[in-house]
Amino acid sequence: MKWRGRRRSTNVLDQRGQGASRGGGFGRSRAGGMGRHFQIPRGRGGKVSFSGILIMIALFAIAYYLNGDGSGGSGGGFTTSGPSQNLTAEQKAAQDEMAEFTAVVLADTEDVWNPLLPEAFGQEYREPKLVLFTGGVDSGCGFASSAVGPFYCPAGERIYLDLDFFSELLNRFNVEGDFAPAYVIAHEVGHHVQTVLGISAQVREAKSEVGKVAGNKLSVMQELQADCFAGVWANRADGISQILEPGDIQEAMNAAEAIGDDxxxxxxxxxxxxxxxxxxxxxxxxxxFMKGYQTGDPLQCDTYSARTL
Structure with a gap:
């Protein structure tokens, strides 16, 4: 990915080394609000309805009571083994470089979503903050250790990231390249887009009305939409700044493969x-992710009414 020497976002808050008070993933949007009809603004004040969602919720609820709670393991996004301690000068320089990289990627998401949200949905974009932390952090969604991986919290509209996670991509998940962490950041920004559009609030409310299996299905839809939004970002950012290099999209696909629930x-x-x-x-x-990347159209990311996921 071509990122050196480019604009850095001013919305990065560096809290590395500051510590936190106590113990709460890639891809997980923590705590958030949700409305029943899955409607998001579109065009100049019109509405797009995620048709069929109430029927699906009913079907999932039926399936839940017929099939049980589906226990036997929990899926999730990336998790990490914990923060590294006593960084050498070389390690610190490498982390500072990754902090700069993160700020550039966040700037790219701003350049994409600031014009695209009004264009596609008639909704002004609010830029999220991205908090860099070490070990653990107190967020609006409660305490979180670095072990949960990157996450987005709607309270305060902030993304939280321990830079040790990028080492985990390579050392634990065998995911190489700089575009893989860019995809991770863009996915978390995708959760912020869902919050701005009111989608997260709708999903949360719908989950409160169904059982565990149906709620998990809604979570999957929400996460896959964030993946699709990440693909839209890759398409649009490349169109604006020509950020992509050969192999970048494959790096994102490798990351997506590595963290599938199965x-x-x-x-x-x-x-x-x-x-x-x-x-x-x-x-x-x-x-x-590929659907978002190939179309560059966030309206194609309606996972809630898709016939197949």
Whole structure:
């Protein structure tokens, strides 16, 4: 990815080394609000309705009571093994470089979503803050350790990221390249887009009305939409600033494959339990990222009324 020497966002808050008071993933939008009809603004004050969602909720609720709670393992996004301690000068320089990289990627998301949200949805974009932390952080959604991986909190509209996570991409998940972490950041910004549009609030309310299996299905839809929004960002950012280099999209696809719920459950030595998925399979995550990237159109990211995920 071409990122050196480019504009850095002023919305990065560097809290590395400051510590936090106590103990709460890539891809997970923590706590957030949700409305029943899955409507988001579109055009000049019109509405787009995610048709069929109430029917789906009813069907999922029926399936929940017929099939049980789907226990047997929980899906999730990236998690990390914990922060590194006592950084050498070389390690600190490498982390500072990744902090600069993060600020450039966040700037790219601002350049994309500031004009695109009004164009596609008739909704002004609010730029999120991105907080860099070490070990653990107190957020508007409660305390979180670095082990949960990057996450977005609607309270305060902030993304939280421990830079050690980028080392985990390579060392634990064998995901190489700089575009993989860019995809991760763009995914978390995708959750912020959902918050601005009111989608997150609708999903949360709908989940409160159904059982665990149906709620997990809604979580999968929400996460796959964030993947699709990340793909839209890649398309639009390249159109604006020509950021992509050969192999970048494959790096994002490798990351999406590495953190599919089915892949993570197999790697943990557990049985694959689809009812427990909260983020989607590797194939689903790849497919929705590519749909966003190939179309560059956020209106194509309606996972809630898609016939198949």
């Amino acid at each position: 892949t993570l459950q197999r790697q943990a030595g557990r049985n694959v339990v689809p009812d427990s998925f909260t983020h989607g399979t590797s194939a689903q995550r790849q497919r929705w």
